[in-house]
Structure formats: C-alpha cells, structure tokens
Amino acid sequence: MNFKSLLALFGLTVGLNATAIAADLKAGEETAGAICAGCHMPDGNSVVDMFPKLAGQHAQYLTKQLKDYKSGARTDDTMTGMAATLATDDDIENVAAFFASKEGTVATADDAKVALGKAIYRGGNTTTHLPACMGCHGTNGSGNPAAKFPALAGQHATYTINQLNAFRDGKRANDSNHMMRFVANKMTVAEIEAVANYIAQLK
Template identity: 45%
Template sequence: MKKLIAGVVLGVGLVAMAHGAGDSQAGEQNAAVCAGCHGQGGAKPIMGVYPKLSGLGEKYLYNQLVAIKEGERVIPEMTGLLGSMSDQDLQDLAAYFNEQDMVVSQADPKLADKGAALYRGGNMATGVPACAGCHNPRGNGNEPAGYPALGGQNAEYVTKQLKAYREGARSTGANAAIMMDVASKLTDAEIEAVSSYISGLN
C-alpha cells in the first residue's frame, strides 16, 4: 500500500512538473494589468517593440518574470508592476499566457528566403547556428530547456532583442551566453531577415 501511495504521489508530482506549477485561472486575474501593453491574452501588443506573451512557454515566461521582478532584466516600462506579486503569482501568470494562442504576423516576402535559410540552416561561413536547433523548426520552442517559442513573434521585438544580445545590453538568464554568442555573428541585414521570417512562422 505504501508503494502504491508513493507511486501515486510521484506520478502526480511528475505531471505537475511536466505542466508547470502555475494556475492559469489565477493568472488570468493578475493579467489585466499586462493587457495595457501586451493586449488581451498577451497576443496583440500595442506596439511592435513589445513582445507577444501568448504561447511562449511557461518555463521561459516564468524565468523572465522573475528576472524582471528582481531587477536582473531591466525593462523601464515594467518598473514596479511585479513588485507586489508572489512567486506563485508569477507562476500563475506564466501558465495563463502560455495557454493563450499566438497570433501569427505577416513576414516580408522580400526577406522570407534569406530569413528561412538563416532560421533553418544558420550561416556556416560565419559560425551562426540554425535557430531551429533550439527553437524548433516550426518555432514552437523547447519547453523543458526553457527556450521560447518564437513563431509569430513581432519582428520589431525580435530585432530589438537580437541587437540587445549582440551589444551585451541583454546578458542575464541561463541562456543569455548562447544568444549573445549567436547574435554577435549576425549582421543587421541578417537580423532583419530572420526576425521577419520568425514573425510569420507557424
């Protein structure tokens, strides 16, 4: 009997780990303040430089919220917004936004081929790895690793983040070193092309 109970407890624990620790219904209640910039459900930001939060991956979202709250990732527009939220509140927000559908944007047809080549194959000549290796060929990300889903993200936001990694302005988080290395090898034209491609990826 003890083995059975232990097995059930372990099973429930593994399911909780697999699906994250957040309660999306509770997260919805706290998400109202986010809608002003990121849109309802985090799917339609009011400006292209603001990220879509919908469907990015619960682990990634939670890690970013913690980094912002603790001041490791500085976003002036979010100053003080997370200060009164508990760790559980942040987990709930991450769960809520992760469950929302990503609204895919439209890639620039003129940049599609170049962007696709970079995303899927990288640039061997300059040592740029394929984005698809970490972020999935369809842009769905890698939840266990905490790599965000990129497909459909605003091109302007992706461009801003890649340049921030390249310049060292965004340097926090478990995967920052990887992204800083990748971005350091990208030209402005490559960033523009791959960002546009990502915006239409689904």
C-alpha cells in the first residue's frame, strides 16, 4: 500500500469515527426505546425471527435504510410508519448510532444447511455465475460500512430469506446498482435457505 492509499484510508477512518462521535447515543437510546424496542428489543437483538437484529449493524447502513423507508425507496407496512415518526436526520442518525454501538448475538441455524451455505457464501456458484457473498459482506459477515454493505453475521435466517426473496421478486429495490437483485435472481431456493442459515451462525 502506497502513501497516498494510507492517507485515503486514514481520512476515511477519521470520517467514519467523526460520524459516530457526532451522534447522540443517549438520545438514540431514548428514541429507540420508545419506537423500536417493541419489535427489535431494547438492545437491538430481536427475538422474533421476522424482525431483523439491529445490534452491531453499521450506522451508515441503518441510516440509509431508515431514510429509504421515509422516502418510499424501501417499503414495509410497519417500518414506513415507524420511520415517519423520526422527524429529523439527527433522530435517524442517533438511533442508527445507538444500535450500531450494541453487541449482536448469533441466531438459530439449521445445521443441515450450513455446509452448502458456507460453500455459496465463500465461493458462489461458478456454474450459474453467482458471486460469493463474502466479496461484499466479508469473510466473517462483518460487511463494509463505507460502502453501506450491511453486516450479516448472526442475522435471523427467516429475515434473510425474506429479504433475498424480496430482492429476487423485485419487491425490494433499494440496493445500489441492482446488485442484490442481480445476486438473488441467480440463487435457487435451496441456496437462499442455505446461505441464510450459514449467516445466522456467524459471529
């Protein structure tokens, strides 16, 4: 890595840290407790598998999703209403930073599907030209905050399956450059279920 690359990386890191520092975690906790905890739990580790775990998710990704719900770029009968109660960008950023500050837990996985899920997640499917998930989401499911690629490790399998199906069916379309719709359309039902269960047990 050359000097210019190091400077760019340092600048990106400082920028991300500044965003986190600027957020008001206390205000985020209060807002999340009043609006989000009923489904996602106070610490963001939801116990109902249709509701995503938010604990440890990147603030940049959560901020984008909440803004997309408010704008209509992403739709959900419940979340559209919930996001509308976040009146300002500061409200959104505080909630996102609060959940990002919490520690996520692993979810329940079907052990019989994990091996195939690992193979697809790490290597894709060369026959169908399905890219490996880890290319964007990391080898351990940690994601990429700068690119707004979400952390996946420990996410409920049911939620992940629902989202992949929504991308495949075109019901969810707030992915950058159609990336997730392209990927999901190349996945079989078995591959979707397997990847979701592999992700669920990552930590």
